[in-house]
Amino acid sequence: MSEDADRELRVSKIRDGTVIDHVPGGNALKVLSILGIDGSGGETVSIGMNVPSGELGKKDIVKVEGRELSQDEVDVISLIAPMATINIVRDFEVEEKHRVDRPDRVTGVFTCPNANCISTAGEPVESVFDVLDEGVRCAYCDTIVREDIAAHVG
Amino acid sequence: MRHDHLISAKQLSRDDIETVLDRAAAIDGGEVTPETDGVLGLLFFEPSTRTKMSFDAAMKRLGGNTVDMGSVESSSVKKGETLADTVRVVSGYADALVLRHPSEGAAKLASEFVDVPLINAGDGAGQHPTQTLLDLYTMRENAGLDDLTVGIMGDLKYGRTVHSLASALTNFDARQHFVSPESLRLPRSVRYDLHEAGAQVREHTDLDAILPELDVLYVTRIQRERFPDENEYRQVAGEYRIDAETLEAAREDLVVMHPLPRVDEIAPEVDATTHAKYFEQAHNGVPVRMALLDLLLKSGGEGDE
Numbered sequence: 001m002s003e004d005a006d007r008e009l010r011v012s013k014i015r016d017g018t019v020i021d022h023v024p025g026g027n028a029l030k031v032l033s034i035l036g037i038d039g040s041g042g043e044t045v046s047i048g049m050n051v052p053s054g055e056l057g058k059k060d061i062v063k064v065e066g067r068e069l070s071q072d073e074v075d076v077i078s079l080i081a082p083m084a085t086i087n088i089v090r091d092f093e094v095e096e097k098h099r100v101d102r103p104d105r106v107t108g109v110f111t112c113p114n115a116n117c118i119s120t121a122g123e124p125v126e127s128v129f130d131v132l133d134e135g136v137r138c139a140y141c142d143t144i145v146r147e148d149i150a151a152h153v154g
Numbered sequence: 155m156r157h158d159h160l161i162s163a164k165q166l167s168r169d170d171i172e173t174v175l176d177r178a179a180a181i182d183g184g185e186v187t188p189e190t191d192g193v194l195g196l197l198f199f200e201p202s203t204r205t206k207m208s209f210d211a212a213m214k215r216l217g218g219n220t221v222d223m224g225s226v227e228s229s230s231v232k233k234g235e236t237l238a239d240t241v242r243v244v245s246g247y248a249d250a251l252v253l254r255h256p257s258e259g260a261a262k263l264a265s266e267f268v269d270v271p272l273i274n275a276g277d278g279a280g281q282h283p284t285q286t287l288l289d290l291y292t293m294r295e296n297a298g299l300d301d302l303t304v305g306i307m308g309d310l311k312y313g314r315t316v317h318s319l320a321s322a323l324t325n326f327d328a329r330q331h332f333v334s335p336e337s338l339r340l341p342r343s344v345r346y347d348l349h350e351a352g353a354q355v356r357e358h359t360d361l362d363a364i365l366p367e368l369d370v371l372y373v374t375r376i377q378r379e380r381f382p383d384e385n386e387y388r389q390v391a392g393e394y395r396i397d398a399e400t401l402e403a404a405r406e407d408l409v410v411m412h413p414l415p416r417v418d419e420i421a422p423e424v425d426a427t428t429h430a431k432y433f434e435q436a437h438n439g440v441p442v443r444m445a446l447l448d449l450l451l452k453s454g455g456e457g458d459e
Contacts, residue, residue, distance in 0.1 A: 062442040117276050123236050125263055132346075140259025141280060142343040 012046050017065040019087040019094075020077065025050045025058030027080055030150040032062065034076050034109055035069070043067055055083065075103040079136065080150040105130050110145070110152040117141035159265040162330055163283040163318035164347065175291050177445035178438070188448040190218040195248030197223045197241065197264075198275070199231065199255040204414060205275050207286070208439035209252050209447075216444055218451075223249050238267045245270050250450055253277075255318040264430050271450040272372040279312040279341075288442040289372070292435040296409045297369045300327040301325070307333040307361060308394055308419060310340045310376030315413040316374055323352035331364045332357045335390040338376065350360040361394070362403065370409045371396070371429075373419055397421035401429055411435050 023031055028047045037043055044065035054057035074086050078100035090098040108126035114117050119127050119140045128139035135146035145152055161167075175454060180186040192211040198206050209263060213220050223229050223244065231240060245251060245268035253261050254275040261274030261281070276282040293299060304323060310316050310332050320340070323330055332340055339357060340348075348355050359363060365371070376394055381387035395418060396410065412420055412432040424430050 114258060115393040116256070116258055118237065118255070118277075119261045121237075121257055123263055124238050125266070137343065137346075138259070140262050141278075142258070144341075144342050144346055 003039070006024040012063070013092060014044075014046070014063050014065045014089055015092055016090050017067050017088075018069045019089060020062040020069075020072050020081070021059070021063075021085045021087065022053070022056060022057055022081075022083045023077075023081040025053075025060055028060035028062050030080050030153045031060070031077055032154045034080070035064070037064065037072055062100040071098075072099075073114060075101050076097060076106050076109055079104050079106065079109075079131065080153065102131050105139070106136070110136060110149070111154055112138040112141060112143055112150055113145060114138065114141050117143060129142065159261075159274075160283050160450070161261045161265055161272070161274045161352070162281045163321040164281075166322055171287065171290060171325060173293055173323060174287050174442065174445050174449065177449060178287075178291055178441040181448075182441040188216055188444065188446065190216045190451050191248075192216075192218045192249035192451050193221070193247065194218060194220045195244045195251040196220050196449065197244060197251060197253045197255075199226055199237075199253075199260075201274075202230055202254050202275070204436055205254060205282075205440060206252075207272075208276065208436075209284075209443050212294045212440050212443035212447055215440065216447060218388050218447075220248075234249075234260045238243050241272070242267050261340050272298055273446070273450070276314055278314070279317075280412075281318045281321075282314040282320075283318050284439075284446060285315045285441060286322045287446065288320060288435060288438045289413070290316070291438050291442050292411060292431055293370055293409065295434075295438075297407070297429055302326065302328045302369050302372045303331070303367050303371060304328050304360065305331045305333055305346055305364060305368040306372045306374075309376045309380065310334040310374075311318060311338040312377060312380055313374045316340070316372075319372065320344055320353075320355075321347055321351075324348065324353045326338065329354045329367070330356075333359070333361045333364070333394070335359060335376075337386075337390075337393075338380070339402075361400070365400070365403050366405065368404065368408055370411060371404070372459065373410065373412045373416075375412075375415070375419055391418075395421065396424055398423045398427065401427065404429070 028049050042071055046063040048061040050058040068088050084100045086098040087094045107128050110129050129136040135144055137144045210220050241264040250271045252273045252275045253264050256276050258280040259279035260277040265272045306316055376391050378387050408429050409431050410429040
């Protein structure tokens with residue numbers, strides 16, 4: 001058994017669903033937030049946090065039982081986890097393996113850090129951010145977020 | 155113009171700008187007399203004198219009429235109505251809307267809920283594109299719009315007129331010098347757009363070094379209310395004041411502009427000099443807004459001029 005596989009076992013195997021690997025250490029809960037998973041939907045979720053990783057130093061792993069992520073969901077994860085790999089698991093086997101791609105625009109994922117932005121004022125709209133080469137930009141007030149994008153999920 | 159709405163100066167191409175300015179000049183010179191029987195909805199969620207009155211005057215000079223939401227205190231907004239609902243309702247009463255709002259992005263949001271043209275008349279520290287059109291009109295009348303060296307001084311961080319002007323000037327052959335205290339530099343988003351547009355931009359904390367080069371000096375108020383510490387404000391405010399002595403180092407044909415209101419950043423003695431164009435600039439608001447309304451109402455948001 002390879003070292004990587006051994007580390008995988010720190011988080012239990014799933015029968016059907018999605019494994020999101022190579023998430024920067026400490027960001028697993030942000031990934032769940034992006035996916036809108038807060039436990040109320042009944043999904044079974046396993047998380048490994050700050051697992052040693054050759055590429056990232058420390059990485060998180062998120063395993064979601066019974067749910068296959070769409071490409072759109074995967075792409076949004078790319079903004080906080082550009083190195084993430086997505087494994088679709090069926091009957092305990094990895095059936096598909098994807099890399100994440102940066103989308104042009106994300107809706108309803110981030111909260112604008114500008115306290116005076118209309119998108120945070122209780123209006124009937126979701127947040128919309130355009131994705132830049134480095135960071136994201138609020139489509140309402142133009143505020144650019146470059147550092148610690150994950151802190152603005154939610 | 156092909157825009158349904160005017161939200162940001164970033165929407166405006168050089169052709170768009172010249173179309174509005176040419177129309178405004180024709181109206182100003184009495185060469186054309188456009189008419190409308192339309193109704194303009196005035197939605198001003200924060201105080202405004204020049205912008206509101208000039209839109210009101212412009213629409214009435216076109217032969218149209220205005221409906222006015224009045225003050226926030228006397229409207230349904232006070233009862234907690236969302237902006238989205240307010241504009242949806244008023245868009246049923248009017249052929250076009252003008253919105254002034256204290257929050258950044260308000261005009262963009264409002265435009266998503268209406269079918270009539272919506273004009274941003276200032277959204278927080280965001281944008282003020284119609285001010286920019288009258289600024290450009292004034293510049294064109296007094297200095298031209300190409301091969302221009304423009305100094306923009308004051309509160310560059312929160313000054314929405316500055317953000318719109320800087321963006322619009324990227325359509326022209328203009329060198330832009332930004333002068334402000336370090337704490338009131340241009341926001342990251344505006345610097346990003348200028349960089350993306352390939353604009354010739356330099357930032358300074360002191361006017362002296364570049365004043366002799368300038369064709370236009372655009373002064374804005376340093377907003378006392380933005381400073382957490384009154385002493386900090388006092389330290390910088392005095393340094394960004396223009397008076398007759400300051401202007402001795404300037405070119406004779408320097409054009410001094412200001413979106414108004416001013417407090418003490420331009421001494422009254424400057425008013426009598428040939429440099430002062432800020433009252434002319436304010437007067438230009440009416441023909442420019444007449445031209446814009448004429449174009450938007452005629453296009454119905456779909457056509458072309």
